[in-house]
Amino acid sequence: MPTLSMTVNGKPVSGEAEGRTLLVQFLRETLRLTGTHVGCDTSQCGACLVHIDGKAVKSCTTLALACAGASITTIEGLARDGKLHPMQEAFRENHGLQCGFCTPGMIMSAIDMVNRKGTDLDEQTIRHELEGNICRCTGYHNIVKSIAAGAAAMGKEGLRQAAE
Amino acid sequence: MYAFDYIKATSLDQAAKLLSEKEEAKLLAGGHTLLPTMKQRLAAPGVLVDLSGVSDLRGIAREGDAVVIGAMTPHGEVATSAVVRAAIPSLAELASVIGDPAVRHRGTIGGSVANNDPAADYPAACLALGATIVTNKRSVAADDFFTGLFETALEDGEIVAKVSFPIPDKMGYAKFRNPASRYALVGVCVAQKGSTARVAVTGAGSNGVFRWKEAEAAFATFDPASLEKLTMSPAGINGDIHADAEYRAHLIGVMARRATAKALGKRL
Ligand SMILES: Cc1cc2nc3c(=O)[nH]c(=O)nc-3n(C[C@H](O)[C@H](O)[C@H](O)COP(=O)(O)OP(=O)(O)OC[C@H]3O[C@@H](n4cnc5c(N)ncnc54)[C@H](O)[C@@H]3O)c2cc1C
Ligand code: FES
Ligand code: FES
Numbered sequence: 001m002p003t004l005s006m007t008v009n010g011k012p013v014s015g016e017a018e019g020r021t022l023l024v025q026f027l028r029e030t031l032r033l034t035g036t037h038v039g040c041d042t043s044q045c046g047a048c049l050v051h052i053d054g055k056a057v058k059s060c061t062t063l064a065l066a067c068a069g070a071s072i073t074t075i076e077g078l079a080r081d082g083k084l085h086p087m088q089e090a091f092r093e094n095h096g097l098q099c100g101f102c103t104p105g106m107i108m109s110a111i112d113m114v115n116r117k118g119t120d121l122d123e124q125t126i127r128h129e130l131e132g133n134i135c136r137c138t139g140y141h142n143i144v145k146s147i148a149a150g151a152a153a154m155g156k157e158g159l160r161q162a163a164e
Numbered sequence: 165m166y167a168f169d170y171i172k173a174t175s176l177d178q179a180a181k182l183l184s185e186k187e188e189a190k191l192l193a194g195g196h197t198l199l200p201t202m203k204q205r206l207a208a209p210g211v212l213v214d215l216s217g218v219s220d221l222r223g224i225a226r227e228g229d230a231v232v233i234g235a236m237t238p239h240g241e242v243a244t245s246a247v248v249r250a251a252i253p254s255l256a257e258l259a260s261v262i263g264d265p266a267v268r269h270r271g272t273i274g275g276s277v278a279n280n281d282p283a284a285d286y287p288a289a290c291l292a293l294g295a296t297i298v299t300n301k302r303s304v305a306a307d308d309f310f311t312g313l314f315e316t317a318l319e320d321g322e323i324v325a326k327v328s329f330p331i332p333d334k335m336g337y338a339k340f341r342n343p344a345s346r347y348a349l350v351g352v353c354v355a356q357k358g359s360t361a362r363v364a365v366t367g368a369g370s371n372g373v374f375r376w377k378e379a380e381a382a383f384a385t386f387d388p389a390s391l392e393k394l395t396m397s398p399a400g401i402n403g404d405i406h407a408d409a410e411y412r413a414h415l416i417g418v419m420a421r422r423a424t425a426k427a428l429g430k431r432l
Contacts, residue, residue: 002170019170019212020202043200046266055240055269061199062270063192065170066214112265131346132264 006070008033009077017064023057024048026064027074035075035104039134046133047101049108050074056112058132075104078111086157087111087150096146098137109133110147111154119155121148165199166208172217176325179213180300183321186211191323193236193275196267221274221325226251229331235274235324243268252293254335254427258285258353261339263346274324277309280316280372282402283347285339286327287373291364292353293335296328313372332357334386336427338419340367342406349407352376352419354427356386363420368412370402379420388421388432 005014008031015030027033027050039047041060048060051073078085087110090096097103113121113129126144135143169186173179183189188210192198201207215221221236224245231251233242242248243260262268262276262285276286277297290297290306297304300323309317318324332355339351348367355362363379366372376396383390396416398409407415425432 019168020165022199041203043196043267046264049266056266057269058196058266061196063170063195063199063212063214066172066192066195066216068172109265116265129265132266 002065004064004068006067006072008072009074019063019065021064022060023050023052023062023064023067023072024059026067027059027072033074033076037101037104039101039105044132044134045102045105046109047105049105049112049133051108051112054115056109073108075107078107085111086153087114087147090150090153091143091146094142094146094149096138096142102133102135102137106130106133106135106143106147110150113147114151114154119151119158121151123148165202166205168209169211170214171211172214174217176218176221176300176323179215179218180321180323182211182213183323186213189213191215191278193272193278194238194270195275196263196271197275197279197281215274215323224248227328230328231255231331232326232328233273234326236272237274238269239263239271239273239276240265240268242273251331252329252335254337255289255293255329258289258337258339261285261341267346273327277327278316278318278324280310280312280314281347282313282369282372283342283345283349283351283367284373285337285348285351285366288348288351288353288364288366289329289335289337290327291373291375292355292362293329293332294355294362295330297324298326298328299324307375310373313370315372330357334427336423336425338422338426340415340419350412350415350419352416352423354420354423356383356427361386363423365416365420368401368416370400376416376420386424387428388424391417391421391424394420 001016004017037047039045043061050059190209192212192214221234223234239259239262248256295306297309335355337353340349342349351366353364361383363376396413398413401409401413403409422432
């Protein structure tokens, strides 16, 4: 089996992977990073979203070997120094989850949304951009609220970091 | 998925060579059609030749009167490209309604035209704009390229390198989405250049994307009113649990008028 090296959450990692090994299998089964979920395995639900070189991608529809040398961020890589990422904190504050199964994908999607659309997100934009993420529990209202709040918090955090 | 060997090509020539040498080899672009198909075991290539490392297949450029898009350019890049937005804004809009944001980060124009899904968006733009599909061997006019359901003029081992879209005077695309799959239930692309207009329909034809020549001929002036008296026959139109053939045929007329209105910067 070929050996695969990449950067995951800022750390260099390597492991064995077959041609058919999916990125999500490599993350969950080889690296034991089980925060990334598999909801549908048919590219529909977004529970498996991770960032590859800064962009949200469905890791159930990406081959692990295709990611050799790439930089991957998963839900486990968001918190800093024991403090939740502002988007994670916003989901907690706004009750943006019930069972939590879709949440890692929702949060990775939300941060990608901020990266592309900025920190001032209205409800319509958020709902439109969330088309690739399915939640079976919440009815989405609090997810939309969480993302708006998390985006605004990321804006403030960015300003603070720039000032420091 | 059945096991296969994975090879990342570094040049178009190398990819072509691998395709011709290896038995049961298939190209991998964004994988957003091929990998789901392989998971269902509807395809079982022995070797996947990944094009993602071939850097000259990716990129967007204005070349004279055309916008040229490399085969490995993902939909999201087309949607946000300043070049496309300036020259053919409606093409950028079409790319922005393919699937969802994550699909658009990965899925490519080359994969989309090569796959020729009967409900895909790009084939409609290719036909309406009179695009040229450039492969590693030749150039093929869109009219000759899309030959049927999931069928194209591509020969064994032929690789799409880029798609060249002549810049129209006006273009509009109206898509009636299937909300679950996000593909087109019916999508109509209308383009006008000088005294000619072309109308292409996706999502509806039982033989895949097609030009609606009656509509093209009906444009006395390029406006939605010119299409009002036209009706599309349900013969040859797809029916399924989402929409029967009569409904789809009706939608084609509605979407054609909406696309024309959009091309004129109006809403219908
Ligand atoms: C959830 C979801 C929603 C989607 N919604 C839409 C939608 O609304 N509209 C739409 O149009 N599409 C939609 N798609 C399909 C998406 O756009 C695909 O990305 C696209 O159809 C195929 O492109 P790809 O790069 O993923 O190709 P792949 O899956 O990698 O390849 C597809 C086929 O083309 C061949 N191929 C790839 N590149 C080349 C090349 N350069 N030359 C020759 N052959 C090649 C491959 O061998 C394979 O047979 C959706 C997909 C998903 C998963
Ligand atoms: S598990 Fe990947 S999209 Fe559902
Ligand atoms: S919180 Fe249960 S699926 Fe979204």
